[in-house]
Amino acid sequence: MSEFTVTLPGGKVWTPKFVEVINQEKCIGCGRCYKVCGREVLEMVGINEDGDVVRLSSPDEDDDDEYDKKVMSIANVANCVGCEACAKICPKQCYTHEAVAA
Numbered sequence: 001m002s003e004f005t006v007t008l009p010g011g012k013v014w015t016p017k018f019v020e021v022i023n024q025e026k027c028i029g030c031g032r033c034y035k036v037c038g039r040e041v042l043e044m045v046g047i048n049e050d051g052d053v054v055r056l057s058s059p060d061e062d063d064d065d066e067y068d069k070k071v072m073s074i075a076n077v078a079n080c081v082g083c084e085a086c087a088k089i090c091p092k093q094c095y096t097h098e099a100v101a102a
Contacts, residue, residue, distance in 0.1 A: 019097055027094045048067050
């Protein structure tokens with residue numbers, strides 16, 4: 001089976017690669033990827049001392065004592081369009097993307 005591709009207006013063939021995994025061990029929680037993604041694919045979460053994910057409350061509330069560090073997570077994978085902007089801006093190269101079969 002072949003990969004899904006798109007022919008751009010200039011005739012170039014492009015293969016979108018969709019976000020699969022974020023390596024939360026490498027993630028520093030800088031938020032650059034969140035800012036560059038306009039599709040609401042990503043969400044910042046906290047990781048507590050046991051390694052469990054802690055949902056962050058609103059920015060107005062102080063929940064710093066509930067987690068040890070902030071990391072990015074995939075919230076809405078179906079919204080990803082395969083542009084890889086998140087991976088291109090990530091200073092720690094935390095992202096894994098994959099093409100899909102057509």
